[in-house]
Every structure is written in C-alpha cells, then in structure tokens.
Amino acid sequence: MEKQMTTKEKIIFESLKLFSEKGYEGVSMREIASAVGIKGASIYNHFKGKEEIFNAIFEEMKSRYDGFATSMHIPVEQDDTTTEIYLNIDEEMLLKYTENLLGFLVKEEFPVMFRKLLVGEQHRSPIAAEMLKQYYFDGPILFQKQLFESLQKKGVFKGYDAGIMALHFYSPIYYIICKLDLGASYEEYLQTIKSHVHGFYMLYVK
Amino acid sequence: MEKQMTTKEKIIFESLKLFSEKGYEGVSMREIASAVGIKGASIYNHFKGKEEIFNAIFEEMKSRYDGFATSMHIPVEQDDTTTEIYLNIDEEMLLKYTENLLGFLVKEEFPVMFRKLLVGEQHRSPIAAEMLKQYYFDGPILFQKQLFESLQKKGVFKGYDAGIMALHFYSPIYYIICKLDLGASYEEYLQTIKSHVHGFYMLYVK
DNA sequence: CCTACCGATCGGTAGG
DNA sequence: CCTACCGATCGGTAGG
Known part of the structure; x- marks a missing residue:
C-alpha cells in the first residue's frame, strides 16, 4: 500500500483488500474503518454507505484498466480495427503480449484483489458478473479473434x-x-x- | 427438488441453493428454515450449526461425484492406470466424453449450485479452494494428461x-x-x- | 473525525 | 418442531 493516499483512497484500497478476502457481506463498516485507522461512523463522511464504496472500487479499477489497455495498444471500446502493431507478430511478440497481460493481471495487487472480488461476487452482483464477463471472457476472446482473423488475411496463420x-x-x-x-x-x-x-504458434502459423 | 426428501436432506438442498445464490455469509439460519418450511431453531435438531450444514453439502457432492466418475470410468483416486475403454478413442468418442462431462457438470442442478458455492467461497474457505482445485483444475488435467500419454505410446497421437x-x-x-x-x-x-x-483431434492425431 | 446511540438481524440456546 | 429469548454485531444516524 502506497503512502500519501487520501482517506478516501485508503477506504477504497482497504475495502477492496477486505472484500477480496472475506466477501462483500463478510466485511463490516467498522472493520474497514479499523483497517484505515478511523472509527466506523467516520466512513460516512466519505461515502454514503457500503454500496457506494463497492461502486467506487469498480470505478477505480476501470480507470486503471484503461491506462493499461492503452499502454498495451488494446482497444478499450470494441471497434473493428486491430492495432497495426500486432499485425507483424511473431512467436516472441506473442509471448511478450501474454507475459505483459499476466504481469498486469496477476502480479499487481489491485487487479488481483479486484478479480477475487469479481469472482466471489459474480452470482450475487449483476455488475460484478457483467464486469467479469467483459474483462475475462468476452473481451479478450473478441480482441484475439479479430487479431487472428487479420493475421489469416495477411497469410501468416492457417485458415482455421x-x-x-x-x-x-x-x-x-x-x-x-x-x-x-x-x-x-x-x-x-x-x-x-x-x-x-x-x-x-507451431500449430497455427503457416 | 425431488419429493420424499427427509427434513435433513431438505436442509442440505435448500441451503446449497441459497448459498450458491447469496453466499455462505449472506444466508441466515432463519432463511434456510423458511425455505425448508420450519422455524429457525428447529434446524438445530438436525445440525449442530451453520458450518455443519456447509460440511454436509460437501459430503453429499462427493458422494454424487463418485457415482458419476464410476459411471464414466474415470478414476476417483489418482493412480497411474488409464482405463482400457479410453484407449480406443476416436473423435466421436472424445466428443461423447466431453458432452457427458458437461451433461453432469452444467445440466444437473446439484453440481451447478455446488460449483457456484465453491467458486464464491474459494477465497474464504480452504476446503472450498481445495475441492475446486481438485475437481476443476488438477483432477481433469491429470486424467487427460495420462490419457494422452497412453495414446501417444499407442501411436495414435503426435508426440507433443x-x-x-x-x-x-x-x-x-x-x-x-x-x-x-x-x-x-x-x-x-x-x-x-x-x-x-x-x-x-485434427491438430494432434497422427 | 469523534462518541453515543438506533432498530434490525445474526447464530445459537433453553425448555417444552 | 415450537415459542421465547440471549448477547453480539450489523449498517447507518444524530450531533458536535
């Protein structure tokens, strides 16, 4: 946990940490307050209630993901164009892409905690289910499908x-x-x- | 939900249903009792407490899985032998195996609810994490790895x-x-x- | 950001 | 399998 966080940022961070470990229902406002270093009632000076903290965590993750996606040249909104960069891909670059993706998703604590929250709450929270679907199911498959289609058109990959x-x-x-x-x-x-x-790469490249 | 269930069986079934929808912490004993059709305190005539219901659900699933695995000729305990049956496999049989597996795992309500419980509780309950790992990660991979090794030795599959x-x-x-x-x-x-x-099959068969 | 407090609900028990 | 009840804790508010 970085220093120099505002109390509001601390609440978001510590809530995510606790939610990811014990689930949304399993964490009390007093517990969050205690982790932040204040009393339970003081949280309500920053958030209207527990659900608003939950939503704020989502907004924070969206913002972090957008930054990452941009740096990786992955389209955030779905359009039909695959970034130029990926069209000259070879095995090394495909590995690099995979390692960068995993580097963000499994080595940085915010995305790891957030994913644990999403996975744990997916059957209770429609917004968690939707986000999990977008980030970890439909999103990556759509991006890669478009990429492989482009590479097939270029004649790099076989026509599966x-x-x-x-x-x-x-x-x-x-x-x-x-x-x-x-x-x-x-x-x-x-x-x-x-x-x-x-x-x-061996199986699909021409 | 089948008729002719004992109250104890009803408690297990309705608890699983509620746990899978709202999480272990999100369900109260009174809620379970109400779903069963009795008062909250009466549950304690069948179970010592909430955790004992949780454990009973796991035992019930284990028993159901053992029955399924036996019918599929999948080894329940890990040994080194792949069942004879699978060694004469062709594409049709591989598809049949997959459809049978999915038929049990995603079409029957008990396994579906149980998986939702496992997934939702994996970061809070070590026993849920262990069971998820065994049933959905290490178990299938080990079985299939041994199967493919056997098929490679027979010369059916390529040597990847x-x-x-x-x-x-x-x-x-x-x-x-x-x-x-x-x-x-x-x-x-x-x-x-x-x-x-x-x-x-196309990619790996000789 | 605090103390003090609200009504509601929790898991569980006593006793029949 | 019930009614009645326990202490503890919940999310949230009042008022400073």
Whole structure:
C-alpha cells in the first residue's frame, strides 16, 4: 500500500483488500474503518454507505484498466480495427503480449484483489458478473479473434475458425490465472505459459 | 427438488441453493428454515450449526461425484492406470466424453449450485479452494494428461508435451463452464464444443 | 473525525 | 418442531 493516499483512497484500497478476502457481506463498516485507522461512523463522511464504496472500487479499477489497455495498444471500446502493431507478430511478440497481460493481471495487487472480488461476487452482483464477463471472457476472446482473423488475411496463420483459435489461445491463460489465484506460483507456470504459446504458434502459423 | 426428501436432506438442498445464490455469509439460519418450511431453531435438531450444514453439502457432492466418475470410468483416486475403454478413442468418442462431462457438470442442478458455492467461497474457505482445485483444475488435467500419454505410446497421437495437450483440451471446457455459469446458454456453445473437439483431434492425431 | 446511540438481524440456546 | 429469548454485531444516524 502506497503512502500519501487520501482517506478516501485508503477506504477504497482497504475495502477492496477486505472484500477480496472475506466477501462483500463478510466485511463490516467498522472493520474497514479499523483497517484505515478511523472509527466506523467516520466512513460516512466519505461515502454514503457500503454500496457506494463497492461502486467506487469498480470505478477505480476501470480507470486503471484503461491506462493499461492503452499502454498495451488494446482497444478499450470494441471497434473493428486491430492495432497495426500486432499485425507483424511473431512467436516472441506473442509471448511478450501474454507475459505483459499476466504481469498486469496477476502480479499487481489491485487487479488481483479486484478479480477475487469479481469472482466471489459474480452470482450475487449483476455488475460484478457483467464486469467479469467483459474483462475475462468476452473481451479478450473478441480482441484475439479479430487479431487472428487479420493475421489469416495477411497469410501468416492457417485458415482455421478464428473464434476457436482465440479460445485455444486464451482459455489456457484464463485457466492459469485461476490457478494462480488458488495459490500456485507464477514461476511454476512460467514454463507452461512458454510451452503453450510455442505450441499454439507451431500449430497455427503457416 | 425431488419429493420424499427427509427434513435433513431438505436442509442440505435448500441451503446449497441459497448459498450458491447469496453466499455462505449472506444466508441466515432463519432463511434456510423458511425455505425448508420450519422455524429457525428447529434446524438445530438436525445440525449442530451453520458450518455443519456447509460440511454436509460437501459430503453429499462427493458422494454424487463418485457415482458419476464410476459411471464414466474415470478414476476417483489418482493412480497411474488409464482405463482400457479410453484407449480406443476416436473423435466421436472424445466428443461423447466431453458432452457427458458437461451433461453432469452444467445440466444437473446439484453440481451447478455446488460449483457456484465453491467458486464464491474459494477465497474464504480452504476446503472450498481445495475441492475446486481438485475437481476443476488438477483432477481433469491429470486424467487427460495420462490419457494422452497412453495414446501417444499407442501411436495414435503426435508426440507433443502431454501436459500442454491436456491444457489445450481441457481449458476451453473450463472456460465454457464458467461462461454457462455466467448465464450463457448450452445450445449457444454446443457448436463451439464440437468445433473445439474437432480442431483438437485434427491438430494432434497422427 | 469523534462518541453515543438506533432498530434490525445474526447464530445459537433453553425448555417444552 | 415450537415459542421465547440471549448477547453480539450489523449498517447507518444524530450531533458536535
């Protein structure tokens, strides 16, 4: 946890930490206050209630994700154009893309905690379900599908169903993310990631 | 919900239903009692407390899974032998295996509710995390890895890393299970499953 | 940002 | 399987 945070930022950060460990319902306002270093009633000077903290966490994550996506040249809003950069992709670059993605998603504590919150609340909170779907299911598959389609048009990849290719490429990554959240070590899976990307490239490239 | 259940069975069933929808912490003993049709205090004639209901749900699922695994000729305890049956596998049989697995995991309500409970409680309950890991991560990967190794020895499959093959085969199935839990329809994904199994078979069979 | 307090609900018990 | 009740804790408010 960084220094120099305002009380409001501290509340967001500590709430996310507690929610990700104990679930939204399992955390009391007094517990959040105690983690921040104030009394329970004082939280209400910054937020109207518990749900507003929940929403603020989502807004904070959206903002962080947008920054990351921009730096990775991944479109945030879905349009039909795949960024130029990815069209000259080779195996090394595909691996680099994967490692950067995982670097953000599993090595930075905010995204890790946020994902644990999303996963834990998906069957109670429609907004959590929608965000999980967008960030970890439909979003990556759509981006990669469009990428592979472009690479097929360029003649780099073989002419399989691009949707299935995206599923073959992305789903092992999602599986590994879930395993890391279950306590596996990144180092343990580094070789698996490399082998997966290598295998994918060998099978599909012309 | 079947008729002719004892009160104890009703408590297990209705608790699982409520836990899967609202989380363990989000459900009160009075809520469970009301769903069963009795008063809150009466539950304590069948269970010592809330946690004992939680544990009973796990025992019930274990028993149901053992029955399913036996019928599928999937080893419940991990040993080194792959059942004879699977060694003469072809694409049709591989698809049948996948459809049977999904039929149990996503079409029967008890496994569906139980998985939602596991996923939702994995970061709070070590026993939920362990069971999720065994049922949905390490278990299927180990079984399939051994299967593909056997098929490689028989000369049916090409000589890729069997662990990566298992990851390529299983992780799209897990991805689809999660999407179905998020509200997608089975029919919508039937074609994807077929294409995935077909693609896998084409890529890896000799 | 605090103390003091509200009504509601929690898991669980006593006793029949 | 019930009514009646326990102490503890919940989200939130009043007022300073």
